[in-house]
């Protein structure tokens with residue numbers, strides 16, 4: 276991508292409004308900017324930080340479809356901030372395999388403790404092995420759920436039945452869908468994304 280001449284802070288601030296209200300108040304737009312990733316078939320796949328999007332762009336793994344109105348300043352020059360990128364290469368024919376991770380388990384469970392049903396911020400959630408590890412339970416989509424600390428402590432090294440707890444639904448491996456992106460959507464959806472995502476209607 277072509278380096279762009281550096282913009283001063285006031286320009287970046289003014290651009291913030293144009294870009295669809297990223298961030299709140301005087302927050303630096305770069306500190307909250309995220310990039311929407313589309314698959315080769317232009318379907319929304321995930322939302323990542325702009326730094327990672329820049330790396331993927333330099334590695335020719337993605338093409339940049341839209342930029343934010345603010346640039347990324349570097350000592351020598353500045354670069355336009357990618358807002359939407361598309362993965363280059365073969366279109367996946369198989370369903371997308373969702374990587375098992377703490378964050379993805381919390382997303383699958385809507386940040387809701389699966390035992391008491393209360394929604395918590397990620398920092399207050401834990402991963403609970405439904406069948407405890409000591410009893411041979413695996414660390415996998417179908418045996419790990421989001422749980423708050425008190426529920427996790429209460430359950431201890433027991434199965435839900437032994438602890439007198441019930442799961443609202445069996446834990447399953449999720450599939451991505453546009454709805455899956457919503458938990459990570461910025462409060463104000465960047466204007467540059469609107470052509471690519473389904474809005475809540």
Ligand SMILES: [Zn+2]
Pocket residue numbers: 388389390391392393422423424425426427
């Ligand atoms: Zn709980």
